[in-house]
Amino acid sequence: MGPAASPTLARRAASGLESQRIIFLDHVTPTWKARRARARALAAEHDHAADLLEFYASVLDLQEPLYDKVGRATLPAGLVATKGEDGPRLRLERFQGALRDREFTVFVNRVARFATDVLAAVAKRVEAADIGTRADLLQAFLARRSLDEAATSLACHTAPLEFFPKAFMQPVAEALLAASGPGPLALCALDGAEASCPACGWPPLLSLLRDEPEVRGQRSLVCSLCSSEWPFPRTRCPGCGETRSDRLQCHATDFWPHVRIEECGTCHTYLKTIDLRKDGRAVPVVDELASVELDLWAVGEGLTKGQRNLLGL
Numbered sequence: 001m002g003p004a005a006s007p008t009l010a011r012r013a014a015s016g017l018e019s020q021r022i023i024f025l026d027h028v029t030p031t032w033k034a035r036r037a038r039a040r041a042l043a044a045e046h047d048h049a050a051d052l053l054e055f056y057a058s059v060l061d062l063q064e065p066l067y068d069k070v071g072r073a074t075l076p077a078g079l080v081a082t083k084g085e086d087g088p089r090l091r092l093e094r095f096q097g098a099l100r101d102r103e104f105t106v107f108v109n110r111v112a113r114f115a116t117d118v119l120a121a122v123a124k125r126v127e128a129a130d131i132g133t134r135a136d137l138l139q140a141f142l143a144r145r146s147l148d149e150a151a152t153s154l155a156c157h158t159a160p161l162e163f164f165p166k167a168f169m170q171p172v173a174e175a176l177l178a179a180s181g182p183g184p185l186a187l188c189a190l191d192g193a194e195a196s197c198p199a200c201g202w203p204p205l206l207s208l209l210r211d212e213p214e215v216r217g218q219r220s221l222v223c224s225l226c227s228s229e230w231p232f233p234r235t236r237c238p239g240c241g242e243t244r245s246d247r248l249q250c251h252a253t254d255f256w257p258h259v260r261i262e263e264c265g266t267c268h269t270y271l272k273t274i275d276l277r278k279d280g281r282a283v284p285v286v287d288e289l290a291s292v293e294l295d296l297w298a299v300g301e302g303l304t305k306g307q308r309n310l311l312g313l
Helices: 032-045 047-072 098-111 117-128 132-142 148-152 159-181 285-289 292-300
Strands: 010-013 020-025 184-189 204-210 218-222 230-231 248-253 256-264 268-277
Touching: 010 230, 032 047, 032 285, 047 098, 047 159, 047 285, 047 292, 098 117, 098 132, 098 159, 117 148, 132 148, 132 159, 148 159, 159 184, 204 285, 256 285, 256 292, 268 285, 268 292
Parallel strands: 204 268
Antiparallel strands: 010 020, 020 184, 204 218, 218 230, 248 256, 256 268
16 A cells, blocks of 8 residues: 555545535555565564564465456446435445355465464355355445354354455455546545545544645545545544544654554544654555554553454454
8 A cells, every 4th residue: 555556635626615625536556566565574674573464465465366356347236325325435235246255255265275273264164154154244244243143153253254354355345446436435524524434434444644735744544444545633533533632642662663553542542653754665554564563562551443454453
């Protein structure tokens, strides 16, 4: 996902209300090569995260062809919200059919070949299940329902089970969004910005800081599923909307100078912020995952992550 590869805020058109803007996203094919390269570069620099990052690089090797395949397929009917329909532009819960279920089965099988022992065991249970069970798992994930029932049915734990629909749907969501074409996604006021993705409705994984021509230190949130990016006030908690400065704290370390923890003392959640001004080489989704020691510190402080990353951290 880096600055040159992620879907970025390309242009903003005035809506007629001074405090409001219509957000447009450019859908740029993600540079999977850049993601892999960053993962392997960070693995070489941070020994403690090397195994995790090598596994992630292998997952990227499966996500890229899936992105390409879904991008070439015919867009399912009803997947894009119609004019006047409330909510996000993409309605991923409507993504159903043979393509989805067939490709998910193939994806699970291929992940099992290099997965950890825990994930490989879960993969075998998912593969052995009937197609209806796998379809129900995907549908529960897309509807953002708890996977506890699916985990009970498959006799496994929920956390490792969630990896499979999430790893599968991330490139699918990116491909479907790109195929849907550019256009206005949401009307939002920066002083009342939505904390969920205007493109697909999912919560943010992280936030970014960058300098823009009009604003120094512009903050944006990055979607945990489709990787879209949208503006969000710097002094607001995405979890509960808290704005009091004494309740919002930042924690940084010299070990990761461009990554910091943003804590909310009201809802006791946190997310990471990647400061692209401090390290222009960062590929945010990779750097967020690699800086695992920051997550361990935050959890040790009694904080809960707003949205866990692909590897459940």
